[in-house]
Amino acid sequence: MKKLTTKAIPAAIAATLLMSAFSAAGAGAAGQVRKGFDPSRVGGKVILTSFADAVSLTPLTTSDSASNDIQGMIFESLTDLDINGQPIPGLAEKWTYDAATLTYTFFLRKGVTFHDGKPFTSADVKFTYDMYMHKDSVNSYKSSFESISSITVVNSHTIKFKLNKKDAFFLVQGANDGGILPKHQFPKGIEDYNNNNKIHRSPIGTGPFKFKQWKADERIVVVANKSYWAGRPYLDEVITRILPDSNVETINLLKGSVDVVEALNPNQVSQVAKDGDLKTMVYDQGGFHYVGFNNLNPIFADAKVRQALAYGLDRQSIVSKILLGKAYQASGPLHPKIPQNNPSVKPYEFDVERAKKLLDEAGWKVGSDGIREKNGKKFEIEVAYNAGNVIREKVSQLAQQNWKKLGVKVTPRKYEWSIYLDRLYKGQHDAYILGWVGYDGNVEHTGFFHSKEARDSEGKGGNNTSRVNDPYVDKILESYTVETNAQKRFKLYQDLHKHLADKQNVIYTYHPKLTAGLDENLANVKPSLSDFFWNLEDWYWKKGVGGR
Known part of the structure; x- marks a missing residue:
């Protein structure tokens, strides 16, 4: 998802994209432990920073990075993206494409639940797209969905999307932009989606982290979803602290009060690099x-x-x-x-x-x-x-x-x-x-x-x-x-x-x-060109450290 950034923050891009009969197999049934999962890495919390508070935590009601970064921890889409930006299964474990009728059929993962324990079904997918595409929706990313002609629920875990034109980007935009919402949280439909601040401040998703707390202009806290279909994240908790500016972010990093600064001011890089308890990471941002x-x-x-x-x-x-x-x-x-x-x-x-x-x-x-x-x-x-x-x-x-x-x-x-x-x-x-x-x-x-x-x-x-x-x-x-x-x-x-x-x-x-500043003992941080937090669920503290 593209976004307006508050921050002054290896692209191995495939040469072909998706329009032929692309089909992908899923990563397995809900509740499994993901490949390579190491239980000894579980534990601890990470403290991130932002010098702007979020506006809303309901997907596509905002276009700013402060909001979207948190939304990305909580919500998931039908498809996910690998580190090179190519589509892989998300809440849909596989899909087929009929080029003659311009129709995608998505087969949803079974056994997935929202963070409040309610089951995830195709009814939630249909409701989500109804909100995103509604003529009165505050969604500012409507262009991602304009190729959709109709959506048909086949059964509780199968749903069809018929397009009105070829769309070379459907799997990486239409099926990926915006997380799936729980229909039961929005009883008034578009009115709740657009205007219900209580919902915007207490999100319920299916993602690797669950919302815990939002204290305005101070912090937002998410915790591990221990029932996550792909296996729980290693970290128990992720805290995003709202700090006044990038200088204060760096001061807190040097003091050990935060663990990660996503984008250091260039004149602060050498100071962080000299600190034996910290490390720096240079990366490109798309x-x-x-x-x-x-x-x-x-x-x-x-x-x-x-x-x-x-x-x-x-x-x-x-x-x-x-x-x-x-x-x-x-x-x-x-x-x-x-x-x-x-x-x-x-x-x-x-x-x-x-x-x-x-x-x-x-x-x-x-x-x-x-x-x-x-x-x-x-x-x-x-x-x-x-x-x-x-x-x-x-x-x-x-x-x-x-x-x-x-x-x-x-x-x-x-x-x-x-x-x-x-x-x-x-x-x-x-x-x-x-x-x-x-x-x-x-x-x-x-x-x-x-x-x-x-x-x-x-x-x-x-x-x-x-x-x-x-x-x-x-x-x-x-x-x-x-x-x-x-x-x-x-x-x-x-x-x-x-x-x-x-x-x-x-x-x-x-x-x-950009150059990020990180605690020396925080491991497996792998930004993609489009997302610094691409693999947040796989971040962990080195053995014997265990976070804070």
């Missing part, structure tokens, strides 16, 4: 960070203005000075280690004179006070970022310094995360700094760039918060999802990469190359 605009704002509706700001922002300094080289400079939204990336597209150079010329051509003339103006309106904007994110704060300050040379007055401003998101969704930010992470070689950007996914002034809609409205982009996105030839599909996104780089609807700054 995603891109950017400076976004509301493209409906008359200022930013002009491509020359966006291009000028891109030329006028020293993005190489973001990578070399702010991130100390711990990132790839971005030219577009495709990570350099996936085949959809277009290597011929280069990042805009830092060119102040070219930026000034573009602003002149766009009609923005320098006034007597040094600030540009057009039709009596001065070029004064706010650049927003979320509180606690030191990297984004520094990027906003760099934009302020760089764009002042162009005659643009910038005021950096931080917002608490939930307020930041609310303003973002309603299009109230002039410009903002964000990241879009959680993808791998199965990347599919409809939700972020397609015009139908744009939010309205009330904040309703998909994840196209920059309000991109480009028929050429829409056409490529639509062609990409139905193209079953992998090489042709890659070419489509390489063309999209070039077009988006030319238009600069957002300014692409960097792709993360």
Whole structure:
């Protein structure tokens, strides 16, 4: 699942994807001990960190990483993804695909129960998709399910999905985005799904961890699901502490008050690495960070203005000075280690004179006070970022310094995360700094760039918060999802990469190359390109340590 990240945070991607008659065998009956399970590893707790609290723990009611990371511990989907992003059995132990009728049949695991002991059945699957696809649903990932024409319950553990078109990504999106909800927890249906805060704060899933506690702005606690169908996780408990910023996260790691910091600030890495009780781990994160605009704002509706700001922002300094080289400079939204990336597209150079010329051509003339103006309106904007994110704060300050040379007055401003998101969704930010992470070689950007996914002034809609409205982009996105030839599909996104780089609807700054800080004795942490917590159920403390 792609997500907006609060963090300033080996892609062996298969060249073909799934559209032929893909079928997978399951991992076994519910309640079994998973392959390689070592009972001597059981025990202890891990303390994680976040500098933003969750918004909701009900799947697809949010798009932020603080919420989605916890949801991923509690809920499961029909399919799961292996470390390379390829589909493997999840709550469905196997499936078949009939290409003639565009129908997937999923055979669900028997004996699986929700965390409250109620049985998991196909009725829960049908209910879940009814919530996700409901016309009034707050789900901002609806594009993942738009290829579904109908869903038919065959029996208690068999369910059919008939598609209305070919969908090369159904097994890794439609069948994987969003966990299966317990129908019995939502007696009022869509009203509960959208608005019941009690449910949003007391989730019930089938996953390896069960919800225990949420103390607002302090911590969220999950505990091992000892009845988990694939065998209980090694850890007894996972605590996510809410800390004010990345500096405080690192201080707590050095003190031993937390065990894992997912993304250290680059200037803190050496300090952590020198500590004999800690270790560091460098990993790539599938995603891109950017400076976004509301493209409906008359200022930013002009491509020359966006291009000028891109030329006028020293993005190489973001990578070399702010991130100390711990990132790839971005030219577009495709990570350099996936085949959809277009290597011929280069990042805009830092060119102040070219930026000034573009602003002149766009009609923005320098006034007597040094600030540009057009039709009596001065070029004064706010650049927003979320509180606690030191990297984004520094990027906003760099934009302020760089764009002042162009005659643009910038005021950096931080917002608490939930307020930041609310303003973002309603299009109230002039410009903002964000990241879009959680993808791998199965990347599919409809939700972020397609015009139908744009939010309205009330904040309703998909994840196209920059309000991109480009028929050429829409056409490529639509062609990409139905193209079953992998090489042709890659070419489509390489063309999209070039077009988006030319238009600069957002300014692409960097792709993360992150360094995590961990307790030396915490073992088997294996991030995937799309998910740092990919194998959380298999994390364990080395023998003789046992956690806290």
